[in-house]
Amino acid sequence: MELYKDPFQRDIFESLINRDNQTNSFENIISWFTNLKMFANLEIKECNIDDLDFWSVSEDSISHNSGKYFEVLGIKCTVGNxxxxxxxxxxxxxxxxxxxxxxxxxxxxxxxxxxxAKLEAGNFDILEMAPTVQCITGSYTNPEHSVEYLDYFLNKKGIVHYDVIQSEEGGRFFHEQNNNIVIEVAESDLNQIHPNFIWMTFNQAKEFIKFNNYFNIEARSLLACITPV
Structure with a gap:
């Protein structure tokens, strides 16, 4: 009797329990991540919103004049419990x-x-491990910015195993929804990858999830959607 009839779920389960045939050892992944942290730098400066180009402040919101990126709203919450x-x-x-x-x-x-390895303001130690593509509040169609491997998801370049719209945490994000996608490519594809990326098994990902400040919330959420255990 097979535990998983779906081939993709079976492949995930085998990757979860397999400690052999890993293209990168756990130590290599730690070394890759640590080396990137040595050169990562994020400088945050406090400024007056009125001094920023193309951003406008109204009575109840802060927004970009182009209508892109994101908008900050001021809201009043009333609850009884x-x-x-x-x-x-x-x-x-x-x-x-x-x-x-x-x-x-x-x-x-x-x-x-x-x-x-994704650099974001608010990360505890500058970098965190993130999904292959993570575009949540930014305008990923903006030609001024390039997102590595985004075309694989926009053009569905591979076998789509998971493609679902999910709502995000509502306490800080207003009606935010993100398209969560998992695409499998051929073994001959992506043999040369950007230095900010690395291959790891599901077993290795499970180990990193045990510790804080490695996998970010988006990576954890997407893994929870597709892992059988």
Whole structure:
């Protein structure tokens, strides 16, 4: 009797339990991530919103004049079962549906995930491990910016195993939805990858999830959607 009749779920399960045939050792992944941190730098400066080009402030929102990127709204919340019954807060509204996706492929017969080291403001230690593509509040169709491997998801270049619109956390994001996608490519594809990316098995991903400040929330959420255990 087969545990998983679906071939992709079986491949994920085998990748979860397999400690052999890993294209990168756990130590190699740690070394890759640590080396990138040595050269990563993020400088944050406080400024007056009125001094920023193309951003406008209205009575209840802050937004970009182009209508792209994101909008910051001011809202008033009223509830009956919290420690506070009423409060005011800012909340972010995305301008377009986001894309969060993993590219996976078999290497030496074992399914691997393409993970990126992503620099974001607010990360505890500058970099975190993220999905292959993560475009949530930004305008990924903006020609001024290039997102590695985005075309695989926009053009469905591979076998689509998972393609679902999911709502995000509602306490800080207003009606935010992101397209969560998992695409499998041929083993002959993507043999040369960007240095900010690395292949790892589902077993290795499971190990990193045990520790804080490695896998970000988007990667954790997408893994939870597709892993059988």
């Amino acid at each position: 919290r420690e506070l019954s009423e409060w005011c807060q800012p909340i972010i509204r995305q301008r377009e549906e986001g894309v969060i996706g993993f590219i996976v492929k078999k290497i030496n017969g074992v399914l691997h995930i393409l993970i990126q």
